Amino acid sequence: MxxxxxxxxxxxxxxxxxxxxxxxxxxxxxxxxxxxxxxxxxxxxxxxxxxxxxxxxxxxxxxxxxxxxxxxxxxxxxxxxxxxxxxxxxxxxxxxxxxxxxxxxxVVVDGGPAADGPGLRVLAFNMYFGEADARRVVDLVAEHRVDVLVLTELETDTVRALTDAGLPELLPHRISRPGAGGVGSALISRYPLTGAELAGPSTFEQPAARMRVDGVAVEVVAVHPVPPVTDARTWRSELGALPEADPDGAVRVLAGDFNATADHAAFRDLVATGYVDAAEQRGRALVPTWPRDRFGPPVTLDHVLVDTRATVDHYSTHDIPGSDHRAVLAHLRLPTPTAGVP
Structure with missing residues (x-):
């Protein structure tokens, strides 16, 4: 070499x-x-x-x-x-x-309190600027015998479509604040409603109402704060202005598009005032509600929160054509009439 x-x-x-x-x-x-x-x-x-x-x-x-x-x-x-x-x-x-x-x-089912009062079925749904199928919404209300329907992103034309589809025959009472650009919301109920001012100032409409369900006083708020990606400061403020649960007053239910998940401190702070998340109590809080049939990581933005004196018998999500959200349905069991406001 x-x-x-x-x-x-x-x-x-x-x-x-x-x-x-x-x-x-x-x-x-x-x-x-x-x-x-x-x-x-x-x-x-x-x-x-x-x-x-x-x-x-x-x-x-x-x-x-x-x-x-x-x-x-x-x-x-x-x-x-x-x-x-x-x-x-x-x-x-x-x-x-x-x-x-x-x-x-x-993902762990929590039985909750042993509430043995009347039942209350609450359906909350984002109508996506009024584009959702109104007939399917009414069909869902009839199929599941819904007592209270909470709608967000409600347009004036959608109110007419819901009426034409027969919603007033199922849920005759309503507090409706439709509006262009997704700002409108409504509470529609089987039981007579009395308007209330329970939510603080907000970008979108968040109507509230009082009702009586077989002797139990109930207050419901349609929830729809501004998304945090639009304005995080306003989002925190609007979530923080939602009413805390009142253990000595009417049973409160907050339902709608919270634009928040359980991983947000602002949402957890609200729940900690005396509510339970219906999805979490039934072990289904990781089931996504947005976006439906659209690009993006699926997350859980829509919720039904109820006073800790009540329990949740059932929770489910439902697809409705035309919307980017899923509808959320909670079967609530209220406390006995003596536990609520007389």
């Missing part, structure tokens, strides 16, 4: 090592993904979870994606272990496990 050949061999042996470079790239990619997951976990568990701060429009939007962070963490952990990046794998698995904790109550 000549000196020249020796030199050539030496040069070739000191050249780039594809396997080593591939490992370096894998480490960078996995490390960046882990850093993103860590930042998200801090946002959800510490900033929102402990400090009660949802932040601006971007962080509020990100918080709604918490259910997706868990599978992301699991996939990241698997990829890291396969790539022999054990430290990243362990860290990813631990972060995914931590993010599972706030999700567990949403």
């Amino acid at each position: 000549t000196a020249t050949e020796d030199a050539g061999d030496t040069v070739s042996m000191s050249g780039p090592t594809p396997g080593r470079d591939g490992n370096r790239i894998l480490l960078i990619v996995l490390g960046a993904a882990l850093a993103g997951l860590f930042v998200f976990a801090v946002l959800r568990l510490v900033v929102s979870g402990v400090l009660g701060v949802d932040g601006n429009r971007y962080t509020a939007a990100a918080l709604a994606l918490t259910p997706f962070a868990v599978p992301f963490g699991v996939v990241l952990a698997v990829l890291a272990f396969v790539g022999r990046q054990r430290l990243i794998g362990v860290a990813s698995a631990l972060l995914a496990l931590a993010l599972v904790v706030p999700l567990v109550p949403r």
Whole structure:
């Protein structure tokens, strides 16, 4: 072997090592993904979870994606272990496990109090600027014997379509505030309604009413705060201006498009005033309600909240053509008449 050949061999042996470079790239990619997951976990568990701060429009939007962070963490952990990046794998698995904790109550059925008063069936639905199929809404009301219908994004033309479809024959009483551009809302009921001012100032209409259900005093609010991606400050203010539950007064029900999920501190603060989320009590709070048949990660924005003195016998979601939301239906069991306002 000549000196020249020796030199050539030496040069070739000191050249780039594809396997080593591939490992370096894998480490960078996995490390960046882990850093993103860590930042998200801090946002959800510490900033929102402990400090009660949802932040601006971007962080509020990100918080709604918490259910997706868990599978992301699991996939990241698997990829890291396969790539022999054990430290990243362990860290990813631990972060995914931590993010599972706030999700567990949403899939566990909670029996609630032993309420044995009259039943109340509440259906809440976003009409998507009045584009939803009015006939299907009326059919759903008839099929499930709905007692109270809460509609948001209600247009004047939609009111006429609902009337033509026979809604007044099923639910003759209403407080309706239709409006262009999705601002309108309505409360439509089997029971006579008395208007009330229970919600604070809001961008969209949020009518409220009092009624009596077989001797039990009930107050219902149609909920529709502005989306946080439009104005996070106003969104927090409008959620915060919704009425707290009143343990000594009428049984309160808040229903509609909250533009918030259980991963938002503003929503959890409202629930903590004395409500239960009907979906969570039935273990179905991870069932998405928006967007339907449209692009975007599915999240749970529509809710029925009820006073903790009541219980939830049934909860379900329903597709209605024309809307980007699903309708949410809750069968409530109210406390006995003596537990409400006489």
